[in-house]
Amino acid sequence: MLKTILALGLLVFAAPAGAEVPDFPASFETQEITTNGATIHVRVGGAGPAVVLLHGYGETGDMWAPMAADLARDHTVIVPDLRGLGLSSKPESGFDKKTQAGDVAGVLDALKVEEIDLVTHDIGNMVGFAFAAAHPDRTKRFVLIDAPVPGVGPWEEILKNPLLWHFRFGGPDMERLVAGRERIYLDRFWNEFSATPARFTETSREHYAKLYALPGAMHSGFAQFAAFDQDAIDNRAFLAAGGKLTMPVLAIGGEKSFGPMMATVMRAAASDVTEGVVPDSGHWIMEENPEATTKMVRAFLDKAN
Template sequence: MGEFMSVSEPLLDIRRVSANGISVNVATAGDGPAVVLLHGWPHTWEVWRPVLPTLASTHRVIAPDLRGLGASDKPDDGYHLHTLADDAVALLDVLGIERAAVVGIDLGAPVAFMTAARHRDRVERLVVMESLLGRLPGAERFLANGPPWWFGFHAVPGLPETVLAGNVGAYIDWFLRVGTYGLSGVPKPLRDAFVAAYEDPRTLHCGFQHYRAMPINAALIAEAVAEGPLRMPVLALGGNVVGDALHRQLVPVAPDLRGAILERCGHIIPADAPDALLAELGPFLAESPAV
């Protein structure tokens, strides 16, 4: 488990499909119950490579590049959570899938949450990790010294694109190095793939558009919570960066909530502790469908 999977592996199908008005790059593999894997920043779908072969042995795995990132289309707008959640469900429609488990990390976690909240009849199970959900209570300890510095930097229109010109690779590589400190870190092929993706100026800009949408997205999360609790089973996982803050935020939101902290694991869980992640995901996804 946890081995890097070659792009030439015949199990893996990588293609572009039209969904919700954009072209989405998506990797699919395996057969069985569907599970959608949503990456974060500065990742692409490839962050899931270390766990994808094992998941695909029992599930139909669907790993798209988020809007604006990787090889998906890069429009200047559409980075509000409602649109991003609709992207995920439109992808399910194109693939002929009625219901799926949805898994998200980092920027992908709020997208996964909103997909579950906005399309409750389409999401069987929800897994979120190493992120926060807007301004929901529970993250006070994590935010005691303020949000991470780069949130503000990335949100200033045009500034990071200008400041980082010529130094994007070093900047992205820094996040990948400090984001893991566990047993393995980010394998070099993954690190090189992420750096290459974000050195594209358009991808870099769209990545920052995700951050610039965060104030509106926080309001959308609050509205979703006000509509009532999530009824599907929810699993919140933390490394030793965000820790249990996300689980704390979800306590009043998800009555069927489980949580775990993965020891000796940094922020980029699939790359840093793939076996530990699989040990949590496998039993959770294998449970009988929620009624």
């Protein structure tokens, strides 16, 4: 798992001339939904069955723009920024994934949406798992992409990977170290976890670095990781009480990142798991191979309908 990434250098590659961060379709609207002790920035567009897209660390809901444009042809697409990240509020607490699953439920309640398909990446996987476990009646299908889930499957072995040093990096002194140097810190992730770092363009790097330099954003990011021990306790309790998830699950890994390990993780926690691998991609699937990722997600959602 992730072994091919070890050979990657840390050079920053410039984007091709004219490259831009993809925009959501003009038909999408944004809302600020206050719920569960946070104000969540949400993009909503399209019409049809609802699908929620949850981002991870190092990006925001903006990462999903190409997939959202495709799915909006026949879905209502809901794209929040997780609490503390992007344009959502930066509360001092509530970064355990069980609480953030409550954020998602509150957003859906505000939008009067009862049932969803759920597509998640990185930290979004963890929030999505907590939501699906707490609200199986509201989760029709669940797609998880390229990140482990605390306390699930080979979690303890995954933690031993030296590339995951940042899981234990945090606290006030670390925040002071990265203040004003957010781009340096984030470049390390974008480079180390890419199969081809140049595909995480300079324009995207600048865009996300500015969002993570907002007051409270780096604190919130560190808090996402600091909550993993509690998340593991909560997830084991979910599984002990309710058993494995029963909705159809698609577990996707980047070919040069998690690969089939994503399905291995989810088979420990779900009874109906389909394996998927995004070719020619590392961890940043929507930067490195958005076309293949979108096609794989759409095929799963369409097949299950």
